Amino acid sequence: MQIDGNMLEELKKEAMQNFVPILRDNTMKLIEERLELLRPKKILEVGTAVGYSAITFSKYLDEGGKIDTIERNDKRYEKALENISKFNLQNAINVIFGDAKEEMKKLPDSSNYDVIFIDAAKGQYIAFLEEAKRLVKNGGLIIADNVLFRGLVLSDYNEHKNRTAVNRLREFLKIIKEEKCFDSEVIDIDDGVAFITVNK
Numbered sequence: 777m778q779i780d781g782n783m784l785e786e787l788k789k790e791a792m793q794n795f796v797p798i799l800r801d802n803t804m805k806l807i808e809e810r811l812e813l814l815r816p817k818k819i820l821e822v823g824t825a826v827g828y829s830a831i832t833f834s835k836y837l838d839e840g841g842k843i844d845t846i847e848r849n850d851k852r853y854e855k856a857l858e859n860i861s862k863f864n865l866q867n868a869i870n871v872i873f874g875d876a877k878e879e880m881k882k883l884p885d886s887s888n889y890d891v892i893f894i895d896a897a898k899g900q901y902i903a904f905l906e907e908a909k910r911l912v913k914n915g916g917l918i919i920a921d922n923v924l925f926r927g928l929v930l931s932d933y934n935e936h937k938n939r940t941a942v943n944r945l946r947e948f949l950k951i952i953k954e955e956k957c958f959d960s961e962v963i964d965i966d967d968g969v970a971f972i973t974v975n976k
């Protein structure tokens with residue numbers, strides 16, 4: 777899919793000016809390298825925000841490929857729809873409004889996503905992972921952003937603020953390292969990104 781690079785830069789700038797948390801450049805570059813090799817037919821994204829990452833990922837879709845992306849914030853959902861229309865990508869990107877914990881459950885076992893990108897509430901990553909494992913195709917890839925949460929996850933951080941999210945991310949890292957069906961790699965770049973191949 778061809779995307780106008782200048783328009784994408786504008787969208788990124790606008791998101792940053794409005795303090796919308798979007799994928800950082802170094803992490804985006806790593807993900808784009810993977811997507812370029814994989815040329816996925818189906819992607820699921822958890823956490824659309826205003827559509828910046830979904831629009832970028834659409835560049836790497838195989839012919840006729842599709843992205844489903846879930847967002848629970850109504851203003852961001854509306855903005856994502858607007859942005860996707862501006863890029864004329866309504867046929868390639870389907871935005872689902874709702875809480876991903878519930879919306880993922882509604883997706884069928886036969887979904888067979890090539891790639892699932894998790895980029896939403898950190899405290900829910902284990903629940904997202906469980907559903908992603910069900911929805912990804914055998915040999916498919918789960919990518920999770922922010923898994924090192926500003927370096928707190930691998931430190932001895934134990935303060936009240938963010939404690940739950942940090943502990944849950946520690947548990948998440950343990951699961952992707954120890955469960956036999958996951959072959960994972962955690963990269964200490966930006967906020968930390970995990971690439972997890974799923975062998976069912």
Ligand SMILES: C[S@@+](CC[C@H](N)C(=O)[O-])C[C@H]1O[C@@H](n2cnc3c(N)ncnc32)[C@H](O)[C@@H]1O
Nearest residue numbers: 798799823825828829847848849875876896897
């Ligand atoms: C980091 S932003 C996503 C950024 C986006 N992937 C990008 O790079 O352009 C996280 C988004 O996930 C949404 N979110 C958080 N928890 C969610 C959940 N349980 N279900 C759906 N959306 C969620 C937030 O409202 C927020 O817009």
